[in-house]
Amino acid sequence: MLIAQGMEKRRALEVMVLDMRELMAITDYFILCHGRSHTHVDAIGESVEEYMEEHGLRPDHREGGRGARWLILDYGS
Numbered sequence: 001m002l003i004a005q006g007m008e009k010r011r012a013l014e015v016m017v018l019d020m021r022e023l024m025a026i027t028d029y030f031i032l033c034h035g036r037s038h039t040h041v042d043a044i045g046e047s048v049e050e051y052m053e054e055h056g057l058r059p060d061h062r063e064g065g066r067g068a069r070w071l072i073l074d075y076g077s
Contacts, residue, residue, distance in 0.1 A: 042071075
């Protein structure tokens with residue numbers, strides 16, 4: 001999965017890919033990880049966005065700002 005690869009480029013902790021296809025109609029996957037600090041979370045998010053953009057994909061929606069403890073990137077379909 002591209003998103004998980006983008007996370008691993010910044011050494012995200014505990015990357016998990018959860019297959020939700022049989023449980024929910026609104027999403028296929030949740031891809032989760034942890035960061036060591038706010039700065040690390042920012043770097044992981046930036047890495048994912050850059051990596052996905054290299055593959056022609058941009059997030060439909062983003063929640064959580066710079067310095068946030070969490071970040072959600074929604075890549076839709």
